[in-house]
Each structure stands twice: as C-alpha cells, then as structure tokens.
Amino acid sequence: MSDFEPVVVAFLCNWCSYAGADLAGTSRLKYPPNVRSIRVMCSGRVDPVFVLDALKEGIDGVLVAGCHPGDCHYQSGNYKTNRKMKLIQRLLKDLNMDPRRVRFDYISASEGQKFADVVTEFVQTLKELGPNPLKGECQ
Amino acid sequence: MTEHILPVGKGGASGAVNDFLKGLLSSGKVKAVLALQTTPNGRSAFPVLVSDPDKMRSDVFTPLMPVSTATILSRITKTRGSDDPIAAIMRNCELRALTELFKLKQADPANLVLIGVDCPGTFDLNTYSNFPGDKDISSAVLDPKEREKFLRSACRSCADPIPGRADIVIGTFGMDLEKGILVSGKTEAGQALLEGMGLDAFKDDGSREKAVSEVREAADRSREKHIAEHSDIKGSGKIADFFESCINCHNCMKACPICYCKECLFDSAVFNMEAHKYVSKAGSKGSFKTPTDTLLFHITRFNHMILSCVQCGLCEQACPANIPLMDIIIPIAQNAQKEFEYIPGRDLEDQLPMIFYKEEEFESVGDH
Numbered sequence: 001m002s003d004f005e006p007v008v009v010a011f012l013c014n015w016c017s018y019a020g021a022d023l024a025g026t027s028r029l030k031y032p033p034n035v036r037s038i039r040v041m042c043s044g045r046v047d048p049v050f051v052l053d054a055l056k057e058g059i060d061g062v063l064v065a066g067c068h069p070g071d072c073h074y075q076s077g078n079y080k081t082n083r084k085m086k087l088i089q090r091l092l093k094d095l096n097m098d099p100r101r102v103r104f105d106y107i108s109a110s111e112g113q114k115f116a117d118v119v120t121e122f123v124q125t126l127k128e129l130g131p132n133p134l135k136g137e138c139q
Numbered sequence: 140m141t142e143h144i145l146p147v148g149k150g151g152a153s154g155a156v157n158d159f160l161k162g163l164l165s166s167g168k169v170k171a172v173l174a175l176q177t178t179p180n181g182r183s184a185f186p187v188l189v190s191d192p193d194k195m196r197s198d199v200f201t202p203l204m205p206v207s208t209a210t211i212l213s214r215i216t217k218t219r220g221s222d223d224p225i226a227a228i229m230r231n232c233e234l235r236a237l238t239e240l241f242k243l244k245q246a247d248p249a250n251l252v253l254i255g256v257d258c259p260g261t262f263d264l265n266t267y268s269n270f271p272g273d274k275d276i277s278s279a280v281l282d283p284k285e286r287e288k289f290l291r292s293a294c295r296s297c298a299d300p301i302p303g304r305a306d307i308v309i310g311t312f313g314m315d316l317e318k319g320i321l322v323s324g325k326t327e328a329g330q331a332l333l334e335g336m337g338l339d340a341f342k343d344d345g346s347r348e349k350a351v352s353e354v355r356e357a358a359d360r361s362r363e364k365h366i367a368e369h370s371d372i373k374g375s376g377k378i379a380d381f382f383e384s385c386i387n388c389h390n391c392m393k394a395c396p397i398c399y400c401k402e403c404l405f406d407s408a409v410f411n412m413e414a415h416k417y418v419s420k421a422g423s424k425g426s427f428k429t430p431t432d433t434l435l436f437h438i439t440r441f442n443h444m445i446l447s448c449v450q451c452g453l454c455e456q457a458c459p460a461n462i463p464l465m466d467i468i469i470p471i472a473q474n475a476q477k478e479f480e481y482i483p484g485r486d487l488e489d490q491l492p493m494i495f496y497k498e499e500e501f502e503s504v505g506d507h
C-alpha cells in the first residue's frame with residue numbers, strides 16, 4: 001500500500017481557504033500534491049451531493065474548508081456546512097465507509113501553513129485508510 | 140386535558156367515531172373533516188374531505204395507509220392556510236410527519252384541528268385488496284396471528300403508535316370497545332370541540348395506561364429485534380447489493396411525506412452527460428451499471444430526509460421492486476437522530492438540525 005497516492009478533492013471558499021492555499025503555494029510551503037482544488041464562493045455552497053458524488057465516483061477523500069467562525073461573508077454558511085458534514089459522516093458510518101474520508105476545516109487567507117498542515121495530515125490519514133472501496137465499482 | 144367516553148352502539152367502534160365526526164360537522168364547529176373512508180368497491184381506503192354531515196362515511200380504523208394524510212394536508216394548506224376549521228383524523232406517524240412539514244413550511248397549521256387515533260398498525264396495499272372477503276380486516280389487525288403474517292414491517296417496529304401532538308386523541312388501547320372509546324381533549328382547541336357534546340367523563344381504572352405501555356414496549360422490542368436482524372446491511376458493497384434490483388422509479392421518494400421538493404434533483408437533467416462522457420467513464424472504470432444515479436439517489440435521499448424520517452414505511456410500501464427499505468432506514472434514521480439529539484415530530488419547538496447551530500460546536504469536523 002506504500003505507493004498508494006490518494007486522490008483528494010478540496011472545496012475551498014473563495015474568501016479564505018482558497019487564498020490560504022494560494023499563499024501556501026506562493027510561500028513555497030511543502031505539502032502533498034494529491035489535492036484537486038475547486039473554488040466555491042462560500043463553504044455553504046458545498047451541497048452534500050457534491051461530496052457524496054465524489055465518494056461514489058471513487059475519490060479517496062473530500063476536504064471542505066471555509067472561513068473561521070464569525071468570518072463567513074454570508075453570515076452562517078460555514079456553520080451550516082459544519083453540520084452538513086457531520087451528517088454525511090454519520091451516514092458514511094452506517095454505510096460502513098470510514099467517516100475520516102470527509103474533513104471540514106476553517107482555514108483563513110493568511111493561514112498558508114495551516115492549509116499545508118491540514119492537507120499533509122489528511123493525505124496521511126487517507127494513506128492509512130487505503131483506497132476508497134467504491135473505486136472501480138460499476139455503480 | 141379533559142377525558143370523555145364515546146359510547147359504542149350497533150355500528151361498532153368505527154360507527155361511533157363516524158357519528159362523532161358527523162356531530163362535529165353538524166354543530167358547525169368544523170367546516171370539513173378529513174378522514175379515512177373505504178372506496179366504493181372496498182379495495183382500498185383514502186382520506187376523504189367531507190363537508191356535508193350526511194355524506195360522512197368514515198372508516199377510521201381501516202388498517203390501511205395508501206398515502207400519508209400529512210402529504211394531503213400539505214397539498215391542501217401549502218398555497219394558503221385554511222380560513223375555516225378543518226378536522227383531520229390521523230395516525231401518529233402522519234401527525235409526526237405533519238409536524239415536520241409545518242417546520243419545513245410545507246403546511247400551514249392555521250385552523251387545523253388534529254384528531255389522533257391509536258394505531259394498531261396497517262397492512263400492505265396488496266394484502267389489503269386481496270384480503271378474503273369473509274374476514275373482517277379491522278379485527279384481523281388486532282389478531283396476533285394475522286398481525287404476525289400481514290403487518291407492515293414499519294408498523295411492527297413503530298416508533299410510537301399512540302398519538303402525540305394532537306388536539307384530540309381517540310383511544311382504543313385498553314378500552315372495552317363494545318362499550319366505549321376514550322376521547323381526550325389535549326389542547327384548548329380540542330377541549331372546545333368536545334364541550335357541549337354531552338359525553339360522559341372517562342373513569343380511569345388504570346387499564347388504559349397499562350395497555351398503552353404494553354403496546355409501546357412491544358413495539359420497542361420488535362424494533363430492537365429488527366435492528367439486530369439487519370445489522371449486516373453494511374459496507375458500501377452491501378449497499379450496492381441492497382439496491383441491486385432498484386429500478387430507479389423514485390416511488391419511494393414520491394410516497395415519502397418528508398421528501399417535499401417540487402422537483403427532485405434526481406428528476407432533473409443535472410446528472411445527464413454528453414455521450415462521450417459516458418463512454419469515457421466506462422473507459423476509466425472498465426464498466427458501469429445504468430441507470431447511473433441509482434445509488435447516489437438513495438444516499439442523497441437519506442441525506443435529505445433521514446433526520447425528519449418518521450419511519451412510516453410508506454417508501455417501502457410504494458416500492459415495485461420489493462426492496463425492504465425499512466431494513467436499512469430504521470437503523471440509519473435511529474443513529475442519525477440520536478447523534479443530532481433530534482426526535483422528528485415530537486414538538487414544533489424542536490428546531491430542524493440542519494437549519495440551526497449552537498455556538499459551542501464550531502470545532503473542525505476532522506478525525507473522530
């Protein structure tokens with residue numbers, strides 16, 4: 001399993017985490033290249049179906065990152081997403097998928113280092129979990 | 140709360156309730172009554188909205204639930220709430236679903252008087268229409284042997300067969316049905332309706348309460364058993380197996396009182412792709428089953444309705460492929476509702492977990 005490279009889809013809020021990821025890049029911080037980033041206007045834009053579809057299609061892990069509590073540009077997008085992700089994790093448990101395949105974090109525009117740390121940690125966890133069992137399923 | 144006895148005469152329990160409803164209409168206290176009524180050929184029974192007391196022919200104890208009365212009341216009141224009082228006779232799963240629809244702003248409580256009935260359970264649609272004509276189906280549902288054979292799986296494991304949020308409760312458990320039925324006014328509106336109807340007061344000898352707790356305990360036991368028996372439907376592969384024969388008709392969603400979207404995402408063109416994308420997807424996966432969105436539809440539906448699911452089993456009853464949906468829905472709903480400390484349909488004041496948040500829970504959702 002040592003050569004397994006998980007595929008991660010990251011939904012990043014335009015106002016914070018996306019800029020945080022950018023900063024990580026421009027600061028030349030080291031983090032694993034496994035992430036495919038998708039910019040959203042708020043973490044609240046992440047419909048659970050995006051996450052479920054990604055997992056169903058065999059993506060190994062989904063990261064959603066938004067503004068810190070109190071900083072969401074649309075007041076409560078991040079709080080609601082926090083709850084939505086908890087519900088997805090609960091469902092994954094019942095479908096016997098590891099809930100750690102979904103991660104939600106707060107990353108601000110100035111937290112390039114935090115972005116790099118979160119991605120590094122997440123990719124490490126996914127390596128331990130191994131490939132998404134739905135990968136290659138003909139569903 | 141005021142408790143009265145409704146006397147039972149020649150027409151039996153069902154006739155007594157019918158007379159009671161007729162009385163409500165004639166008194167002018169309500170303008171219309173929505174109650175279960177057998178269809179002309181006796182093959183089914185549907186909620187019928189009656190405004191003429193002479194046309195009141197309800198059979199509220201008919202053990203059949205082809206649609207949820209909650210769905211009907213949503214259709215009746217969604218565009219605009221009622222100006223006139225309407226009394227609706229409902230089982231507890233219908234009452235609970237209606238409470239969720241109120242919270243979701245899909246029904247308007249204005250001028251609705253909710254009358255709950257004790258529910259011994261219901262039979263599947265086909266069981267009902269094929270039931271031997273010489274047997275009385277309303278007594279069959281009380282017979283342990285027939286129940287064992289015919290009761291819907293949702294009813295075997297009913298979350299609570301005794302009406303909770305109602306203005307009036309019609310109680311049969313623990314009552315001597317040859318003599319009288321319990322009618323209790325639970326709210327001011329309910330009590331006002333019962334006033335002046337000349338009903339005797341109910342003399343409590345404890346047998347009602349005893350019967351109610353026995354019914355609840357039996358349902359709880361059967362629930363635990365159900366969950367234990369189906370604990371093996373886990374694993375993503377098994378989920379795919381579970382829905383193997385699903386024809387993707389979305390009947391489960393249409394029958395569900397909680398799934399209220401005007402247009403379901405999965406009925407839209409969102410998941411249609413250009414031909415070359417299908418071909419390249421088949422190329423990258425090697426092969427894939429069509430229709431392509433069956434599994435995603437079910438998992439997303441769980442995600443949308445599971446916290447409000449009242450476990451009425453109408454989804455399972457509507458499934459043409461005979462997929463035992465409650466085998467998976469009961470445990471998933473129970474786990475999710477426990478985690479969010481939410482009991483759907485219990486109280487209008489309990490907020491829907493997905494539209495509300497508490498300040499102290501803002502930690503990241505990561506490894507746990």
Ligand code: SF4
Pocket residue numbers: 204230231232233258259260261293294295297298299300450451452
């Ligand atoms: S689920 Fe419960 S309340 Fe609903 S029909 Fe079945 S027994 Fe009655």
Ligand code: SF4
Pocket residue numbers: 391394395396397398444447448449450451452453454455468
């Ligand atoms: S999902 Fe099934 S059991 Fe749950 S409320 Fe909808 S129809 Fe009833």
Ligand code: SF4
Pocket residue numbers: 384385386387388389390391392454457458459460461462
């Ligand atoms: S009703 Fe049955 S066959 Fe139709 S979509 Fe639902 S589970 Fe599939």
Ligand code: FES
Pocket residue numbers: 013014015016041042043044065066067071072073074075076077078
């Ligand atoms: S604007 Fe960043 S999470 Fe809402």
